[in-house]
Amino acid sequence: MTDFTVIYSKRRTICAEIGPDGSVKIRAPQNMRKRDIQEFVRMNEARIVRARQKQAARAQEAGRKTLTAEEIAQLKEKARDFIPARVKYFSEQMGLFPSAVKISSAVRRFGSCSAKNSLNFSYRLMLYPQEAVDYVIVHELAHIVHRNHGKEFYALISRYLPDYKQRIALLRR
Structure with missing residues (x-):
């Protein structure tokens, strides 16, 4: 396998990461030699190929390319462009102001x-309807005052999005 990108960082271990487009990134310690990285890829080639196939199958199964x-x-x-503007809108409505708003490449969660x-x-929110994105924004803003998912947390969300349960369903499609 020769089609991979090496990213050096302050980490102590080496790992392979499969991007959403099927690209392979090898994250390695700054001082690791190229031949050690190539050896890692050679030793893990079968695992990397399986991971790429599994990801492609999962995307296909979900009806997404x-x-x-x-x-x-x-x-x-x-x-x-879109998310910070919506955060500003709901922040003003709710009177809750985050210290910062960041866009990430998170795969397993929409927001935090x-x-x-x-x-x-996550930028992946842009694949969902605006109603779903607004729910995630209000959900995360509510965490500024309620750090858990208790009754008060959902009462606060319900005050601004009475149909929040239908919006959650949009995220599960």
């Missing part, structure tokens, strides 16, 4: 709220 690098770039740009009230949103 694997996104190209260009499509991902467009979604990220759209998210950078840090202990310092910084909100993070």
